[in-house]
Amino acid sequence: MVRVTADLHIHSPFSAATSEKMTLHDLVRFSRIKGLNLLGTGDALHPSWLSILKQNLEETVMKGLYKLKGEGEDVLFLTQTEVGTVHVYEGKVRRIHHVILMPSLEVAEQLTDRLSKLTDLKADGRPVLTITPAELVETVIETSSDNFIFPAHAWTPWWSIFGSIGGVNRMEECYEDMTKHIYALETGLSSDPAMNWRLSALDRYTLLSSSDSHSPWPWRLGRECNVFELEEPSYKELIDAIKAKDPSRILFTIETPPEYGKYHYSGHRKCGVGPIPPSEARKIGYRCPVCGKRLTKGVEDRVEEMADRPKGFKPENAIPYIKVLPLAELIATALGVKGEQALYSSRVWDVYLNVVNVCGNELKALIESSREDIEKASTTIVADLVVKARENALKITPGFDGVYGRLQLENERGKPKKQRNLTDFLT
Ligand SMILES: [Zn+2]
Ligand SMILES: [Zn+2]
Secondary structure (H helix, E strand, C coil), X not given: CEEEEEECCECCCCCCCCCCCCCXXXXXXXXXXXXXXXXXXXXXCCHHHHHHHHHHEEECCCCCCEEECCCCCCCEEEEEEEEEEEEEECCEEEEXXXXXXXXXHHHHHHHHHHHCCCCCCCCCCXXXXXXXXXXXXXXXXXXXXXCEEEEXXXXXXXXXXXXXXXCCCCHHHHHHHHHHHCCEEECCCCCCHHHHCCCHHHCCCEEECCCCECCCCCCCCCCCEEEEEECCCCHHHHHXXXXXXXXXXXXXXXXCCHHHCCCCEXXXXXXXXXXXXXXXXXXXCCECCCCCCECECCHHHHHHHHCCCCCCCCCCCCCCEEECCCHHHHHHHHHCCCCCCHHHCHHHHHHHHHHHHHHCCHHHHHHCCCHHHXXXXXXXXXXXXXXXXXXXXXXXXXXXXXXCCEEECXXXXXXXXXXXXXXXXXX
């Protein structure tokens, strides 16, 4: 059996707001540091990225899995893209993102031929089509019955199947008669499997987790991923495992705490209002107390609205998961390095590389290394935070309206928050 740690949804430099560092070489380099061994290619329908992929990747004996020429098979690629659809359902415009996995770069080229008649694929690595999701699935499956499509980050307010702004309430309302081809959904950063387990309608789907990363840095790439154990890894075996929701082949998913996600609670970033928990947001009718506009409703609220089961319910066939925060986040917090650029600072990076050198890679450090090893390579506080993350005991101020959640040290609790909160406006 071969352990495959897979991030199945990333982007290329041809998607809007993507780091220029998103090169294949950097992706391989940072995957090794992170502890990933399979990556989606991202943006496989963009003609320029597809031609870079075709020039630089070669298929391995593991059918449908590629490696970078001149590099080993320890980091593999699988043909992947993300596509947006815009359509009207019951009089309302719906905007939904879908991830598509494909058995080869040649199939990506064939799908490019078909979809280029509907939109300018050169415009963005993540193309947007004005067709229904059902029409998209039909085209994708007609191009190759081995193609695999599922909803991306299923709960984010904009651009997702269950999003409060552009989404719908049921899988069938999105994919209509093509729902039979859907086997999985991506939980996204702001929700975790336990939140999804509260909807009985989702029991038959495999919950996947990916980073949707726009940069190769290891605090983005692989921040969420899936751990498979495959007999003879290939595109087909991987897809079979997902379709069968086979717990012997999908061992677990790796998730960030949902509070870390950018849409976990409600708020209005422009007015500095948030994070607002569901009970309070309901009380004020999801209106911003400063400007009166609609709050961006949190994923937690949306799950609560749609759930038909209590918190803590676990379906019988559930795939387990573990929660981790990117190691760089833990180190930045432990060292007290603050601000937008904290994760890029050399102080954080030096400690990060020490830990990776001692433990083998980041995911090993986060999941299985001994406390002593981590402490030896870093500091007592870093080791404390890694252990706390494992025990699910991190204190995180939830994210809202596009703002990431923020990790807090225990002794920060009493301090006044810089971010204004709801009570500031109500009293
Ligand atoms: Zn997306
Ligand atoms: Zn406002």
